[in-house]
Amino acid sequence: MNVDKKNQQNNPISAYRIGLTVFILLVAFTVGEYFIGKVAPTWAAVMLSIAAIKAFFVIRDYMHIGRVFSPEDEVNS
Amino acid sequence: MTTSVVSQPEYTRKTITNRLGLWLFIVSDLFIFAGLFVARFYLLGTRIRPEVDQLVGFVVTAILLISSFFANRGEIAMASGDRKGFERSFLVTILLGILFLIGVVGVEWQIAPFGPGENVAWSLFYTMTGFHAFHVLTGVVFLGVVFRNARKGLYDAEQHFPVEAAAVYWHFIDVVWIFFYPALYLIGMPPV
Numbered sequence: 001m002n003v004d005k006k007n008q009q010n011n012p013i014s015a016y017r018i019g020l021t022v023f024i025l026l027v028a029f030t031v032g033e034y035f036i037g038k039v040a041p042t043w044a045a046v047m048l049s050i051a052a053i054k055a056f057f058v059i060r061d062y063m064h065i066g067r068v069f070s071p072e073d074e075v076n077s
Numbered sequence: 078m079t080t081s082v083v084s085q086p087e088y089t090r091k092t093i094t095n096r097l098g099l100w101l102f103i104v105s106d107l108f109i110f111a112g113l114f115v116a117r118f119y120l121l122g123t124r125i126r127p128e129v130d131q132l133v134g135f136v137v138t139a140i141l142l143i144s145s146f147f148a149n150r151g152e153i154a155m156a157s158g159d160r161k162g163f164e165r166s167f168l169v170t171i172l173l174g175i176l177f178l179i180g181v182v183g184v185e186w187q188i189a190p191f192g193p194g195e196n197v198a199w200s201l202f203y204t205m206t207g208f209h210a211f212h213v214l215t216g217v218v219f220l221g222v223v224f225r226n227a228r229k230g231l232y233d234a235e236q237h238f239p240v241e242a243a244a245v246y247w248h249f250i251d252v253v254w255i256f257f258y259p260a261l262y263l264i265g266m267p268p269v
Contacts, residue, residue, distance in 0.1 A: 012157035019153065023146040030142060030258075034135050037263025044123040047259040054255045062149045062248040064241075068100050 022061045029054050085235060092238045099242050103249050106212075110253045113205045117260050120198045126265035127202040128190055134262030137180035138254065144173035145251040148220075152244040158234035160227070167224045170247065174217040181210050205257055212250050219243050 033050050036043055059065050083091070121127075151166030185206070193203040223243040226232065232240055 012153050012159070015153045015156075016150065019146060019149040022149075023142065026142050026145075027139070030135075030138055033259060033263060034131070037131065037259065041126070041264060041266050042123055044118075044259075044264045047263055048256070051256050051259050055252045058145065058248050058252050058255065062145060063245050063252075065100075068096055 018061055022057045025057055026054055088236050095238055099245060114256055114260060117201055120201060124265050125268055127199060127261060128267035129262055130188060131262050133185050134258060137177050138258045140173050140177045141251050141254050144170045145248050148244045148247045152240055155237045155240045156234055163227060167220055171217055171220050174213055178210055178213055181206050202261060209253055209257060216247050216250050219246060
């Protein structure tokens with residue numbers, strides 16, 4: 001699902017779709033987290049694991065961490 | 078009007094360096110947030126949390142997630158040459174950032190039944206949310222500057238690293254809150 005800048009330029013529809021998919025995942029995880037916090041507030045490991053999954057998607061697909069490690073792909077950046 | 082004065086190969090080379098600098102800054106900033114995060118669990122453990130309104134926490138979290146979604150849309154729009162789309166998305170991001178600040182500082186801080194000077198544990202709540210809110214404020218300013226420069230035509234589909242940097246910084250603020258939200262609002266029970 002990782003998108004580099006070249007893909008954003010060449011295929012913005014795909015990039016928008018990935019952004020929306022990540023957003024829906026974040027909302028679903030956040031709602032789940034909220035209800036776990038209501039019914040089982042001592043399940044720290046579960047809630048922090050959900051937070052880690054959310055952070056993974058944001059860092060990979062919104063912050064595009066891959067660009068830092070593969071700058072040679074970015075001819076048109 | 079576009080004012081590209083740097084050749085594309087030169088811009089690409091600079092962007093690679095700038096991007097590395099941006100991420101080094103983010104990682105160094107992350108250590109401060111990580112220290113606060115660890116301090117929260119050291120002082121309160123996993124059975125106690127500050128007596129805060131969970132619904133307010135959920136609402137401000139939702140606002141920040143939506144703002145991140147629009148920041149991402151704005152970056153994609155600029156990369157694909159859709160200037161109007163960029164302006165719309167970044168404007169929404171800025172407004173949601175301001176709404177987040179109002180939610181935390183203007184609402185949560187006012188209704189919290191404890192003050193920052195009550196004890197060390199509760200003061201940590203204000204430190205964590207305050208330090209994060211300050212980053213949100215600087216993020217809003219950063220987004221505003223980039224938004225204004227984009228309206229002046231300083232960026233285009235090929236050369237727009239400041240747009241990327243503003244969006245990445247905004248998502249970083251979001252990532253920090255992704256961990257602060259359960260730590261402050263969900264894990265543990267308020268003391269009886």
